Amino acid sequence: MQTDSSSPALPATTSTDAALPRRRLLTGAALAAASAPVLAARTAPSPKPSAPVDDGVPHKIVYQLNKPEEEYREAIFNSISAMLQKYTDDVAIAVVVWGPGIHLLAKNPKRPISKLHQQRAQSLAQSYGVRFFACGNTMHTIGWTAADMVDYAIVEDVGAATIMELQEKGYAYLAW
Secondary structure, three states: OOOOOOOOOOOOOOHHHHHOHHHHHHHHHHHHHHHHHHHHOOOOOOOOOOOOOOOOOOEEEEEEEOOOOHHHHHHHHHHHHHHHHHHOOOEEEEEEEOHHHHHHHEOOOOOOOOHHHHHHHHHHHHHHOOEEEEEHHHHHHHOOOHHHEOOOEEEEOOHHHHHHHHHHOOOEEEOO
């Protein structure tokens, strides 16, 4: 597996990772490899994090989530669940959230978000390694900072750029 020191920090593993030994192994290897350059050159400036590098899995998909409707989110969650069921540990899944969809990742959303969808997103992130990227542009527009977002949200400057970078790294793009 290749790593890139400009990759964002991976979320800490939880006890639910026991069901996904391959994901836990990949996360540990990525963290170890990512920390080596930091230990070797503490004075070097850190480049801005970018979308994750190749996750070493044969299947990669990025979803766009940019609408506020419950049915829309449900369709995306169901698709993600189907991908996880079909490919188990052989798939890397990212969800880039912007526009009215950003409220899904807010600690205190300003639009209606069901508790079920909040719990489902958190479970997908923590138990299955699905990465949720929040668009910093959208956040800036509504006056939010990273502190306003849930812990598992990865804030990127521009959501559209994150999708482009993930596609450049082999992720298939899926938008509803």
